[in-house]
Amino acid sequence: MISGPQRIKVEAALECIHQAFDDYNASFADITRRARRRFVANDRVGMTQDVSTRYALYDEVIHETISRLEQILGDRLFRRPIWVEIKKTFAAKTADYVDVKLYRTFFNTISRRLFKTTGVDEAIEFTATDAAKLSQPRPSDSISQTISLDSSNPEDLVALVSSLGSQWPGSVSVDTAALQHHLSTSLSDEGPQPVEMLDAYFYRGGRAYRVGYMGDASAPQPIVFVFASGCDGIWLEAVLLERQELSILFGYTFNYFMADLDQVEPVIYFLSQLLPSKPIAELYTVLGRVKQGKTERYQSFFAHLQADCQEALVEAEGKKGMVMLVFTLPSYPLVFKLIRDRFAPSKQVTRTEVLERYHLVFRHDRIGRLIDAQEFRELKIPLGSLSKPLLDVIESQCQRLVERSESDLIIHHCYVERRVRPLDLYLAEADEASAMQAVIDYGQSIKDLARSNIFAGDLLPKNFGVTGSGRVVFYDYDELRLMSECHFRHWPEADDDVYGMSDEPWFYVGENDVFPEQFSLFMGLGPERLALLKKHHQELFDADWWRQVQADLSSGQLLDVPPFTSKAML
Numbered sequence: 001m002i003s004g005p006q007r008i009k010v011e012a013a014l015e016c017i018h019q020a021f022d023d024y025n026a027s028f029a030d031i032t033r034r035a036r037r038r039f040v041a042n043d044r045v046g047m048t049q050d051v052s053t054r055y056a057l058y059d060e061v062i063h064e065t066i067s068r069l070e071q072i073l074g075d076r077l078f079r080r081p082i083w084v085e086i087k088k089t090f091a092a093k094t095a096d097y098v099d100v101k102l103y104r105t106f107f108n109t110i111s112r113r114l115f116k117t118t119g120v121d122e123a124i125e126f127t128a129t130d131a132a133k134l135s136q137p138r139p140s141d142s143i144s145q146t147i148s149l150d151s152s153n154p155e156d157l158v159a160l161v162s163s164l165g166s167q168w169p170g171s172v173s174v175d176t177a178a179l180q181h182h183l184s185t186s187l188s189d190e191g192p193q194p195v196e197m198l199d200a201y202f203y204r205g206g207r208a209y210r211v212g213y214m215g216d217a218s219a220p221q222p223i224v225f226v227f228a229s230g231c232d233g234i235w236l237e238a239v240l241l242e243r244q245e246l247s248i249l250f251g252y253t254f255n256y257f258m259a260d261l262d263q264v265e266p267v268i269y270f271l272s273q274l275l276p277s278k279p280i281a282e283l284y285t286v287l288g289r290v291k292q293g294k295t296e297r298y299q300s301f302f303a304h305l306q307a308d309c310q311e312a313l314v315e316a317e318g319k320k321g322m323v324m325l326v327f328t329l330p331s332y333p334l335v336f337k338l339i340r341d342r343f344a345p346s347k348q349v350t351r352t353e354v355l356e357r358y359h360l361v362f363r364h365d366r367i368g369r370l371i372d373a374q375e376f377r378e379l380k381i382p383l384g385s386l387s388k389p390l391l392d393v394i395e396s397q398c399q400r401l402v403e404r405s406e407s408d409l410i411i412h413h414c415y416v417e418r419r420v421r422p423l424d425l426y427l428a429e430a431d432e433a434s435a436m437q438a439v440i441d442y443g444q445s446i447k448d449l450a451r452s453n454i455f456a457g458d459l460l461p462k463n464f465g466v467t468g469s470g471r472v473v474f475y476d477y478d479e480l481r482l483m484s485e486c487h488f489r490h491w492p493e494a495d496d497d498v499y500g501m502s503d504e505p506w507f508y509v510g511e512n513d514v515f516p517e518q519f520s521l522f523m524g525l526g527p528e529r530l531a532l533l534k535k536h537h538q539e540l541f542d543a544d545w546w547r548q549v550q551a552d553l554s555s556g557q558l559l560d561v562p563p564f565t566s567k568a569m570l
Contacts (some may be wrong), residue, residue: 010085012072017090020065021106027057032288035203035258040168042229044206044365044558051538052363058291062109071108076153083124091126096261100134105295112378118410119380128299143199143266149214149223150192151183161236164210164225167201172227173235173300178570186241187214195223198270198414203258205365206230207237207562209249213274222246222274226564238568244469247275249563252372253473255287255365264289282418285372288325294374297334297416303489304332305385312387313474318422319462322347323354325398325476327390328419337373337415338398349478357477358415367452367561369445371417371465371475379411420465423472427461439529441472443537449474451559453483456515460524481512483553488546491517516543 031054038047069077074084077456087107094103104126111117111125120127147163150156154176161179165172187193197212208227213220224240240246250271261267268283275283281300285293316326316335322344323338339351361370383391386409394402394409403410423442442464449456456463457479464474474480487510519541520530539545562569 007268009076010082010089013069013086015018015091016068016072017065017107017110020061024061028054029260030259032258036167039203039208039229042206048365054288055290065110080124087124102264102292105292109291114408118378128273128303143263145199147195147197148192149195151180151187154180156256162329162454163444164235165227168234170233173233175570182239182570200259200261204255220274226419232460236570238564238570240564240568245564245568247278250275250286252282253366253368253370254563256286259298300546301332301334305329313385314387314390318425333419334419338401339362340397341400354478357480361477365452369448369471369473370564373415373417376416377412380408382408417475420467420473423464423466426466436532438472439532440536443533443540445472445474446540448559448561450483453553455481455483455486457481483550485512486514487512488516488543489512490543491515516541516546
């Protein structure tokens, strides 16, 4: 039992951690609230920068908090009995908080960094068992409101759109006839219908979203009003009415939303009712609560791993990467990526450069084409959960990242991503219509990335994947670079026939030189599918097109990639 001077230090440390999280939350909210101003001004660059700033805030606050705890606890900073008591007291203080999970994850981050915890230390951090004891959150009246939707009454629709956009200056434009027609194709004409609508505005890129549902809460039909802004003001651009559209909107290939939420847990519950198949971890992450998303992902994965002890982790399907070793649990939709100790000679990249390129993806607008990769450290995986071939290859090719204890493999650093089907495998097994659509979207994904200032580098289909919604995305970042770093060139004509027939360049090639005319030689597509790609995306093979994209980017033009299909647009 801790008493006297030590009790005073425990209370001071408790108050320090609690206040630090409150300060973090306040700063998080301050950055998030800028989104309204960014949206009205159509400042997409500023909003993307704010997402990056907000992402970095967590580690900044953790570092400052640890420094303050050093002053408070002094030579007792690393005494476990002190931290056991701090955890116990912190648990009691936060037990009735709506967002208790967020407080506890913040506490865990401090504990783990101080003690360099490997795996889980139940004595001084909150675990999945602790989380299971928390009551199930429910939506509260303070996060949503019931409104009436009468799709047959044009005046009612105009008033509804005006009320949904009341946070912004001026009036919101709406094509009432188009809206009425769009709603009539999906909704019944039984007169006014109640819609439960979240109060929060969800901002991302150049758009704002209001999210709700119609019908009974046990079988809700999503409805999302999409607003866009520009030099002509603000207008209602689209209405999403299908669950798959909502799933894509809250997916793992877009930047995090800027949504000012007084209470996070009830909103997560609200969204989970609309998207029952969406992992809770991804809902936290897409709202910018990245650490909580990682906690939920970790706990969910290891709960599944322990429950299905008959299945082992194995190398992921597809061609082996020359930089990353990738493994997965077949029954769970995640992949784990470890940087190999040595790269193939053809890979002119260093470990430091690979790390920087993953960090670039964290900071960049992912526009629905780049998978969110989360960094994990000091994972402890039971040896019995790893197949023998996988364990052998990890220990032989990733020695600097792992070590083996008596019962576990400790992974010091890795990236974790949602698993998608590698495009080369998908093309080999899909029906022809689906394969053709994937080839066309493959070309579109390369264009989308280019217009967002990303050159994928290695364009082989094995580095792209197909999501559950059929979208082609990119996930191999070791050769990714900014468009502004590339020098796109035409392939010179040879003055001599001998030079022209050579397999190797007969002229000087700079480190950042790229020759689009040669892409077709390295894409690994058969003649028919390559012809299909060129039919729809011939520009990809023309250096002038790439140079024009660079010029557009230099002049401030940004790619707009709506996270929904044209059928949702008005």
